[in-house]
Amino acid sequence: MPPAADFRAQLEALRPYLLRYASLQLRDAAAAEDAVQEALLAALAGQAGFAGRANLRTWVTGILKHKIVDVIRRQAREPVLPEQTEDDDFDGLFRRNGHWAGRPVPWADPDGALEQSQFFRALELCLERLPARTAQVFMMREHLGQETAEICKELGVTPTHCWVMLYRARMTLRECLQQTWFER
Amino acid sequence: MIGIISCKESTRLVSQGLDRELAFGERVALRVHLVICLGCRRAGRQLQFLRRAVRELAEIDLNTNA
Numbered sequence: 001m002p003p004a005a006d007f008r009a010q011l012e013a014l015r016p017y018l019l020r021y022a023s024l025q026l027r028d029a030a031a032a033e034d035a036v037q038e039a040l041l042a043a044l045a046g047q048a049g050f051a052g053r054a055n056l057r058t059w060v061t062g063i064l065k066h067k068i069v070d071v072i073r074r075q076a077r078e079p080v081l082p083e084q085t086e087d088d089d090f091d092g093l094f095r096r097n098g099h100w101a102g103r104p105v106p107w108a109d110p111d112g113a114l115e116q117s118q119f120f121r122a123l124e125l126c127l128e129r130l131p132a133r134t135a136q137v138f139m140m141r142e143h144l145g146q147e148t149a150e151i152c153k154e155l156g157v158t159p160t161h162c163w164v165m166l167y168r169a170r171m172t173l174r175e176c177l178q179q180t181w182f183e184r
Numbered sequence: 185m186i187g188i189i190s191c192k193e194s195t196r197l198v199s200q201g202l203d204r205e206l207a208f209g210e211r212v213a214l215r216v217h218l219v220i221c222l223g224c225r226r227a228g229r230q231l232q233f234l235r236r237a238v239r240e241l242a243e244i245d246l247n248t249n250a
């Protein structure tokens with residue numbers, strides 16, 4: 001195979017991984033495919049930029065991250081209904097005085113869970129249950145590894161609001177994993 | 185913000201501690217609370233575990249989880 005065709009084939013082989021990566025962020029199959037397509041085209045055009053680097057997947061994933069942020073930024077400009085910001089949720093979790101309604105139980109073998117693909121399936125299902133905006137902030141923070149300040153700027157929300165959404169996401173996911181995985 | 189905090193406040197601080205540096209008073213209040221509260225120690229570990237799990241979600245191999 002000539003080098004150019006070989007490079008193209010290597011990129012194409014990464015498509016399923018990249019699609020999965022983008023889908024986790026964007027929750028919109030069409031938007032995810034667009035982002036991956038743009039990333040692959042950019043990678044193809046910028047083949048020279050790859051020269052000498054060790055890992056093609058890491059390099060292309062880096063490009064894809066930028067494309068995902070672009071999509072999120074475009075989406076952020078579209079008007080969205082404000083999600084509730086008051087932290088009056090978790091009513092079932094805490095008593096009125098702020099103490100646990102039921103003390104959390106320890107999770108058996110969390111490290112072992114990370115070795116099982118079914119666990120990640122359960123985690124994805126829990127992520128899908130989060131409200132869209134909350135999930136987006138959480139994934140930008142934990143999956144893309146962005147700083148809260150960047151996320152706030154991208155989405156045009158205050159840091160306090162960001163922290164509230166991240167807190168809500170984590171507590172909701174914790175409950176969900178408790179019920180769907182650790183309590184089984 | 186020094187003094188007695190509730191479990192709800194404590195979990196909020198654990199979560200924010202993953203996103204920003206807590207102020208001195210917040211760290212002290214949280215530490216004091218965690219010493220006496222088993223439930224919050226468990227929940228705190230679980231919130232931190234979530235971070236690891238989601239990071240690994242990005243890394244898992246397609247062929248094991250297609």
